[in-house]
Amino acid sequence: MISNKETIIKLAKEGKRLDGRPMIEYRRPIQIETNISWTAEGSARVQIGETVVMAGVKTEINKPYNDTPNEGGIMINAELLPLSSPEYESGPPGMKAIELARVTDRGIREAKAIDMKKLCIESGEKAWFIIIDIVTINDAGNLFDAAGLATLTALKAAKFPQVDPETGAIDYKHKTDESFPLLKEPLPVTVYKIGGKLLIDPTSEEEKAHEARLTVASDEKGIISAMQKGGESPLTIEETAQMIDLALDKAKFLREQMDNSLK
């Protein structure tokens, strides 16, 4: 490929991109598939352009935390599989994977998207814990948006497994038709700044040229539940406002894609 950082920045200044896309448009295709893993309680595969991620949900019954005896819990983990890019190596999660997991987690957790009280089975004794694992299959950029979309879709598609009434053990092979208690549906959109201009859904090469980025998770009412600024450059308040507007607008678009795929 002839592309490089300088070309990307030069083009961005003119409001152009290497792949000819408008600055504020997602790549195509956007494909959202559910139930890609029968062993998970819920799962989704999301493709945005050449980026592919999967999210799988498992459940466990554990003792609630001491400070929240009437609540269950969630955990979100992300793995950047060496399968998905020549840049990733085997081993414990690096900073990029940790940030991806934490930003996705905060979008869901801080929105109070899951009714944690409804996850409680027996106060102080037993509650459902939901564990979401995000994995990359092909990292071609914009993992934040793809991971957030896969996570929410997997949560929406998930069903609780059956529980043996005698032993209390989970029967993972048989699902109930009970969905998770979802109160809100937050989705993250990340806006990037390159060459002083704003754009969304960067390719891997565009990501390497970014000056700043802002991930904004918002629910179906446009209420923001989590944000994360990244990159080396500062942002003015005006830029921040523009980025949020753009993120809220694009979240609607992603939500439509998700809802259509779940029909």
Add this chain to the structure above:
Amino acid sequence: MTYTKRLDGRKADELRPMEAKAGVIPNADGSAYFRAGKTTAYVAVYGPRELFPRFKQDPKKGLLRCHYGMLPFSGCGDRIRPGNSRRGQEISMVMEKALAPVIDLSAFPNAVVDVFINLPQTDAGTRCAAISGAAIALADAGIPMKDMISSVSMGQVDGTILADLNYDEEAYDGVVSDIPVAMTHNTKEVTLLQMDGEISKDDLIKALELAKAATEKVYEVQIKALKDKFTKK
């Protein structure tokens, strides 16, 4: 007591429905998707690329390295903790031995070919799906190969020899053996052979004879995946 009717209604020598695609991971030098029933594997090949640390380099031949991993949500029980497991490391090692005999390692001295395998869902036969997928991905990556490797799990349940056991059959309450096999296409030599359970020597040899036809069916799916990719447009 004999096992005459399989739990999922298949004939004794009938494999589960298979599906294979080559070139599914654009970042990789070669890649594949392989499905046998409810077991699915993604495989990515990176390389040949320089092998580090350098003292591991061999000027006479390259290294084939496999990395097998079940994804955390791919088991039919509890979540699987991410990271290396002893089981995963052993399977990676036997996969390398299963694939290496057909690969011309001298074609990439000092280098390594990394094969990454991740499974989003499993219903037994994971190492076989991984090997069959890896062979497609290696061919897709243009790694010099003198033959194809196809893999399927043979087995015996209460006296009946079967092809491609699923999890319920492996866990069947009776006399069960599970025999993952990989074979070269042209010479029908065995490159992977493991066995768990109970089987007589005569029945084992019978199972291996039947593996020829079973792996041939896998081979057809593998070749079709490669042809589909390379005849497109």
